[in-house]
Amino acid sequence: MSEIKVKDKNIVVPGEELAEGMDFIPSGAAFRENEKIYANRIGLVQLEGRVVKVIPLAGKYNPERNDMVIGKVVDILMSGWRVDLLSSYDAVLNIRDAFDRYIKKGEDLTKFLQIGDWISAKITNVTSQKLVDLTTKGHNLGKLQPGRIMKISPYKVPRVIGKKGSMMKMIQRATDCKITVGQNGVIWISGHPEMEILAYDTIKKIDEEAHTSGLTERIKQMLEKETGKKLEDEGDQI
Amino acid sequence: MSYDKRIDGRDFDELREMDASVGVIPRADGSAFFRMGGTSAYAAVYGPRQTYPKFLQNPAKGVLRCHYSMMPFSGAGDRVRPGPSRRAKEISMVTTNALLPVIDLKAFPNAIVDVFISLPQTDAGSRCAGICAAALALADAGIPMTDMVGAVAVGRVDDKIVMDLCYDEEAYKDGPVADIPVAMTHRTKEITLLQMDGEISKDMLAEALEKIKGAMDKIHEKQVSALKGKFEKVKAEEKPAKI
Numbered sequence: 001m002s003e004i005k006v007k008d009k010n011i012v013v014p015g016e017e018l019a020e021g022m023d024f025i026p027s028g029a030a031f032r033e034n035e036k037i038y039a040n041r042i043g044l045v046q047l048e049g050r051v052v053k054v055i056p057l058a059g060k061y062n063p064e065r066n067d068m069v070i071g072k073v074v075d076i077l078m079s080g081w082r083v084d085l086l087s088s089y090d091a092v093l094n095i096r097d098a099f100d101r102y103i104k105k106g107e108d109l110t111k112f113l114q115i116g117d118w119i120s121a122k123i124t125n126v127t128s129q130k131l132v133d134l135t136t137k138g139h140n141l142g143k144l145q146p147g148r149i150m151k152i153s154p155y156k157v158p159r160v161i162g163k164k165g166s167m168m169k170m171i172q173r174a175t176d177c178k179i180t181v182g183q184n185g186v187i188w189i190s191g192h193p194e195m196e197i198l199a200y201d202t203i204k205k206i207d208e209e210a211h212t213s214g215l216t217e218r219i220k221q222m223l224e225k226e227t228g229k230k231l232e233d234e235g236d237q238i
Numbered sequence: 239m240s241y242d243k244r245i246d247g248r249d250f251d252e253l254r255e256m257d258a259s260v261g262v263i264p265r266a267d268g269s270a271f272f273r274m275g276g277t278s279a280y281a282a283v284y285g286p287r288q289t290y291p292k293f294l295q296n297p298a299k300g301v302l303r304c305h306y307s308m309m310p311f312s313g314a315g316d317r318v319r320p321g322p323s324r325r326a327k328e329i330s331m332v333t334t335n336a337l338l339p340v341i342d343l344k345a346f347p348n349a350i351v352d353v354f355i356s357l358p359q360t361d362a363g364s365r366c367a368g369i370c371a372a373a374l375a376l377a378d379a380g381i382p383m384t385d386m387v388g389a390v391a392v393g394r395v396d397d398k399i400v401m402d403l404c405y406d407e408e409a410y411k412d413g414p415v416a417d418i419p420v421a422m423t424h425r426t427k428e429i430t431l432l433q434m435d436g437e438i439s440k441d442m443l444a445e446a447l448e449k450i451k452g453a454m455d456k457i458h459e460k461q462v463s464a465l466k467g468k469f470e471k472v473k474a475e476e477k478p479a480k481i
Contacts, residue, residue, distance in 0.1 A: 059380025
């Protein structure tokens with residue numbers, strides 16, 4: 001006899017029993033021990049049929065292949081740059097994954113990227129020992145232009161982006177800022193200084209209230225009040 | 239002579255008043271405060287992050303490193319010398335060992351998780367309060383854990399088994415005293431810390447260790463409400479503010 005012990009959207013703590021019996025499958029931050037399923041991190045329960053999933057609410061960014069991230073150059077190596085992704089591990093950007101033009105052996109790499117520069121990049125590979133490779137070849141990747149950098153919890157990034165990017169589109173339309181969101185929770189904002197601050201505050205609010213319902217509507221009202229613009233509903237917004 | 243009434247008027251199996259909260263140190267990756275009567279502990283977790291010194295690295299799984307320290311003014315009056323004393327090093331080590339069985343760092347090769355425990359005020363049971371705070375802070379930091387850990391001291395004063403001794407009981411003069419700090423996992427009730435100062439009979443020890451399970455459940459309840467409270471607080475705050 002199988003039984004679910006929690007409700008959808010419940011907040012669970014490590015070691016909390018989620019389900020009993022072999023009819024359910026653990027996913028995300030959940031694990032099975034004997035007949036029972038437990039959570040192994042603080043997170044939000046998501047029940048989808050037979051799958052018991054726990055979406056973590058805290059923790060450092062876990063680098064994954066094909067993620068778009070924003071990082072800071074912290075060191076210059078023999079053939080590339082070391083990049084801090086605010087994760088448990090640093091990443092390496094190799095010269096040949098960074099620029100199309102040929103770079104001679106021994107050439108001064110600070111001509112291209114200096115220590116302290118922020119870049120947007122894509123993760124090309126993560127090994128079992130968590131060595132992370134980056135590339136800056138691609139649309140919207142490379143050194144970031146002057147703007148504002150903010151950091152949020154990486155687990156709130158999906159909420160900041162919204163369904164099919166709806167939340168992000170709304171903030172960009174309201175503030176006329178260029179915004180890039182890295183999967184590691186680092187966000188780059190560039191635009192009119194006052195609007196940058198509004199975008200910053202809006203994203204901060206989403207970060208704090210990500211697990212509550214009716215957030216999109218509240219954010220819309222907040223942006224409309226601050227900018228005086230009327231934001232049209234998009235078809236795909238729920 | 240027998241010990242009929244506890245010095246602070248508690249029942250023999252009554253714990254001191256507890257307080258718990260998480261996220262008290264915003265700069266840390268995870269943090270917690272835990273108070274047990276006159277003993278308060280802060281714990282801050284940093285990591286998983288790069289391991290220094292490098293020789294501590296383990297390519298198979300992440301490392302846990304705890305650091306226990308009493309603040310200089312935290313004692314009964316004498317200044318506690320800051321820095322790692324023999325006692326502080328021992329407690330750091332037993333705290334690490336008490337938490338390690340529930341921490342799952344397989345996904346973090348070569349990395350380290352640092353736990354810093356500081357006690358602004360102590361009145362016996364400081365390692366137990368430290369472990370309770372550290373377990374909360376680790377959960378708050380999103381470190382994978384298979385279970386929660388709680389800790390409390392049990393012991394005997396004269397002929398009675400008492401729970402959660404305060405300092406005056408530890409220093410009781412008119413009879414034999416045993417002070418036994420215990421840490422236990424919540425689900426499986428496995429003992430991860432067991433030390434003793436004093437003397438106790440085998441039967442009394444067995445009885446004491448059986449009684450402590452009820453106390454652990456109370457501590458666990460407090461820990462869970464602190465962890466869940468952090469998220470429910472945001473929910474509650476936003477309701478009255480109708481935009």
